[in-house]
Amino acid sequence: MKSIETKYLEARAELLAGLGKLNRRQFMKVAGAAAGAALAQGVLPPHSFTPVRVARAATGGSDFTFAYISDSHLYTKDKNDRFVRGLLRAVDDVNRLDPQPDFVLYGGDLAQLGRADELDLGAQILRNLKAPVKMMVGEHDWYFDLGEKWRALFGADNYSFEHKGVRFVTLNSVVEADFWTAKGLTPAERMGTVAGLDNGTQSSFTVGEANRAWLAKELEPVKSSVPLVVFSHSPLYKLYKKWNFWTDDAEQVQDILKRFDQVTVIHGHTHQLLTNRIGNISFHGMLSTAWPWPYAPQGLPELTIQMSRPDPFNPSDGCGDGTVTVGADGMCDKLYNLWNRNPVTVSRTYMKSNGKEDRAAAPKLASY
Amino acid sequence: MRGMTAGVACAFAVLYATGAAAQSAAQGPHGALAMAEQERRLDALKPGSAKGDPPARVVAASWARTIPAENALTPERVALGRKLYFDPRLSADGTVACATCHDVSRGFTDQRPVAEGIGGKLGRRNAPTTLNATFFTSQFWDGRAATLEDQAKLPIVNPIEMGMPDGAALIAKIGPDADYRKMFQAAYGSAPNYDDVGRALAAFERTLVFLDAPFDRWQDGDAKALSADAVKGFALFNGKARCVACHPINASSPIGSDNRFHNIGVSARHQDFESLAAKAQVALAGGGGDQVLDKLALETDLSELGRFLVTKRRSDLGAFKTQQLRNVALTAPYMHDGSMQTLWDVVDHYNRGGEANSYLDGGIEPLALSPAEIDQLVAFLFALTDVRFAAQAKTIESAQRARAKTTRPFRETDLAFRKVIPFEARVQGGAK
Numbered sequence: 001m002k003s004i005e006t007k008y009l010e011a012r013a014e015l016l017a018g019l020g021k022l023n024r025r026q027f028m029k030v031a032g033a034a035a036g037a038a039l040a041q042g043v044l045p046p047h048s049f050t051p052v053r054v055a056r057a058a059t060g061g062s063d064f065t066f067a068y069i070s071d072s073h074l075y076t077k078d079k080n081d082r083f084v085r086g087l088l089r090a091v092d093d094v095n096r097l098d099p100q101p102d103f104v105l106y107g108g109d110l111a112q113l114g115r116a117d118e119l120d121l122g123a124q125i126l127r128n129l130k131a132p133v134k135m136m137v138g139e140h141d142w143y144f145d146l147g148e149k150w151r152a153l154f155g156a157d158n159y160s161f162e163h164k165g166v167r168f169v170t171l172n173s174v175v176e177a178d179f180w181t182a183k184g185l186t187p188a189e190r191m192g193t194v195a196g197l198d199n200g201t202q203s204s205f206t207v208g209e210a211n212r213a214w215l216a217k218e219l220e221p222v223k224s225s226v227p228l229v230v231f232s233h234s235p236l237y238k239l240y241k242k243w244n245f246w247t248d249d250a251e252q253v254q255d256i257l258k259r260f261d262q263v264t265v266i267h268g269h270t271h272q273l274l275t276n277r278i279g280n281i282s283f284h285g286m287l288s289t290a291w292p293w294p295y296a297p298q299g300l301p302e303l304t305i306q307m308s309r310p311d312p313f314n315p316s317d318g319c320g321d322g323t324v325t326v327g328a329d330g331m332c333d334k335l336y337n338l339w340n341r342n343p344v345t346v347s348r349t350y351m352k353s354n355g356k357e358d359r360a361a362a363p364k365l366a367s368y
Numbered sequence: 369m370r371g372m373t374a375g376v377a378c379a380f381a382v383l384y385a386t387g388a389a390a391q392s393a394a395q396g397p398h399g400a401l402a403m404a405e406q407e408r409r410l411d412a413l414k415p416g417s418a419k420g421d422p423p424a425r426v427v428a429a430s431w432a433r434t435i436p437a438e439n440a441l442t443p444e445r446v447a448l449g450r451k452l453y454f455d456p457r458l459s460a461d462g463t464v465a466c467a468t469c470h471d472v473s474r475g476f477t478d479q480r481p482v483a484e485g486i487g488g489k490l491g492r493r494n495a496p497t498t499l500n501a502t503f504f505t506s507q508f509w510d511g512r513a514a515t516l517e518d519q520a521k522l523p524i525v526n527p528i529e530m531g532m533p534d535g536a537a538l539i540a541k542i543g544p545d546a547d548y549r550k551m552f553q554a555a556y557g558s559a560p561n562y563d564d565v566g567r568a569l570a571a572f573e574r575t576l577v578f579l580d581a582p583f584d585r586w587q588d589g590d591a592k593a594l595s596a597d598a599v600k601g602f603a604l605f606n607g608k609a610r611c612v613a614c615h616p617i618n619a620s621s622p623i624g625s626d627n628r629f630h631n632i633g634v635s636a637r638h639q640d641f642e643s644l645a646a647k648a649q650v651a652l653a654g655g656g657g658d659q660v661l662d663k664l665a666l667e668t669d670l671s672e673l674g675r676f677l678v679t680k681r682r683s684d685l686g687a688f689k690t691q692q693l694r695n696v697a698l699t700a701p702y703m704h705d706g707s708m709q710t711l712w713d714v715v716d717h718y719n720r721g722g723e724a725n726s727y728l729d730g731g732i733e734p735l736a737l738s739p740a741e742i743d744q745l746v747a748f749l750f751a752l753t754d755v756r757f758a759a760q761a762k763t764i765e766s767a768q769r770a771r772a773k774t775t776r777p778f779r780e781t782d783l784a785f786r787k788v789i790p791f792e793a794r795v796q797g798g799a800k
Contacts, residue, residue, distance in 0.1 A: 081734075096642055314731065
């Protein structure tokens with residue numbers, strides 16, 4: 001296996017060699033793309049002070065929109081208040097949407113160390129939202145007391161509901177096999193282990209047998225033609241195991257979803273622009289309000305429009321929130337509202353055409 | 369002879385700084401020192417070379433980068449720019465020259481909260497100093513001009529600054545002047561024209577390089593150049609106080625600005641960004657050329673949107689350019705609206721974590737600086753004053769120190785030490 005650096009250097013050498021061989025026509029194509037990117041700089045962010053209603057009227061009547069906020073990782077205020085300000089900023093963003101979204105998905109990892117005071121703080125802030133909130137659990141919310149406080153505050157971790165003809169399912173996908181009992185870890189040690197990356201101690205995320213059985217049963221009466229939107233904290237596919245950008249029983253979950261015409265999975269955990277499509281299932285990541293993760297070293301799904309490398313001098317760069325507009329056929333426009341960059345929309349047209357049409361203007365970085 | 373002139377200059381500077389000479393016979397319109405006297409003092413200050421050689425301590429390549437190819441520095445261009453800089457005929461009523469708001473005796477600014485133009489009209493923004501302005505990669509508080517050449521042409525035609533109807537009107541007014549005709553010919557090989565007015569003013573401003581401060585001498589190896597307090601202040605500047613993140617000050621960034629735009633919350637004290645942004649969308653719907661922007665920035669509440677007016681990017685709401693730190697002793701009051709009177713106020717503002725708002729720059733946090741640390745940081749800031757202004761700065765430092773002993777409007781110790789977090793009230797508000 002080649003190292004990241006080797007792959008990068010090879011890709012770079014290939015790109016540079018390719019540039020030298022461009023003929024005039026090919027060069028004009030590259031130049032045209034550059035001009036397009038520059039034009040995109042003039043694009044206005046779709047916020048409360050832009051005429052959103054006009055834009056929506058053009059897309060047809062049956063669409064509806066929900067907003068998302070995710071991965072705030074709140075510490076208690078004596079340790080860190082920047083993340084608290086990040087979540088408040090997202091709450092302000094969502095409250096300023098006009099028209100208001102039908103509901104707000106909170107994508108998990110509200111707390112950093114799963115403590116009751118962190119979760120209480122988050123719950124208090126989220127009560128400022130004007131639209132109703134749908135809560136999802138993340139591993140940082142869970143592994144201090146195995147979900148006791150979270151469930152007391154927000155209710156069940158698996159639930160489903162119907163909204164305007166679309167079936168929504170929220171899944172707990174951060175179930176880990178018991179790695180703590182044998183080692184005699186305290187709750188805080190268990191939480192600290194799960195909170196880390198690249199450690200060989202914790203188990204991989206799963207939806208788990210019990211939750212899968214619940215999911216199958218819940219979907220049993222739902223017709224295959226009904227559009228389905230699934231919320232999960234981890235991506236319901238396998239991207240990078242060491243960071244748990246990964247669900248170990250992803251194939252089994254996908255099997256349950258396979259019979260539906262159109263499925264969209266909205267997931268947290270990855271803190272970045274991330275897009276994938278497997279069969280009938282579209283996957284969209286969410287932005288974090290706390291920090292952006294770098295891209296996993298082994299590469300990205302082909303459909304992903306990469307975000308720029310965040311500016312290390314600007315702590316809110318690469319963070320943000322966003323919206324999802326759901327069409328009558330269940331296909332979604334996924335908006336990433338990056339706080340320090342132009343917003344990026346991964347449109348249903350882009351997804352339907354398998355990335356051939358309506359590609360969002362975003363930096364084109366050489367892939368590994 | 370030269371030494372005597374400098375002595376007189378110092379004496380004047382002391383009087384001005386204390387305000388005792390406000391009614392001096394040398395005073396001209398809008399509180400500026402008379403132009404002839406300003407020119408005498410400028411000579412005494414011995415500004416930089418008019419031939420384009422790099423100033424001391426500035427790397428030749430960095431210096432070359434600050435000068436556009438089509439406006440290479442020559443003595444003829446500098447001489448023309450200097451004549452224009454001190455010429456009140458550049459304004460509609462003949463009372464305002466560049467040197468009115470960028471006054472040699474007042475730190476090359478006007479030491480007022482906001483600039484005063486023709487007919488006593490007040491703008492919305494604090495006049496930045498023309499000292500070292502060439503080192504910025506954009507001009508104005510919102511960076512709406514890319515170069516000094518572009519910048520210099522806008523105040524002349526702004527209705528509340530110098531008030532000329534347009535560039536052509538200025539050329540009609542000064543063009544017939546035989547001196548100007550001769551000087552434009554020598555400088556640019558052409559008859560008087562508005563673009564060369566901008567170029568000449570920029571050329572002159574490039575001689576206003578004042579980078580010889582105690583701090584520089586300390587860095588050169590003179591251990592006695594800085595006080596013990598200022599040395600500790602420099603350590604805070606690079607560490608606990610986090611200043612250096614946006615104010616890098618080194619050989620390649622000599623003035624201590626990252627040339628970027630940050631919301632530090634100054635205008636959040638009195639503005640609601642969202643409703644202003646909505647108004648701006650309407651005001652700029654027609655496009656918004658240079659002069660439209662200039663008018664919005666100087667005459668309307670939209671001024672408080674800062675960089676947003678230029679980029680229309682939401683992330684630039686309430687963001688203003690990082691000011692330089694050079695000669696900051698001379699340029700009070702501080703911030704884009706002149707809302708802070710002393711450097712103690714400025715440090716207090718940062719110490720409390722700026723003013724909370726949705727668009728606050730992510731790097732602005734409570735700093736937990738003790739009173740002694742604040743004094744040390746301020747001592748360091750005063751040590752960034754060029755030695756040619758030493759006497760003036762000393763007087764100002766005493767005046768600011770005296771004021772800071774009794775008046776600290778931005779000091780919020782509980783916020784600085786995170787005993788109170790600005791969002792707490794809101795968080796509690798959500799609990800009902």
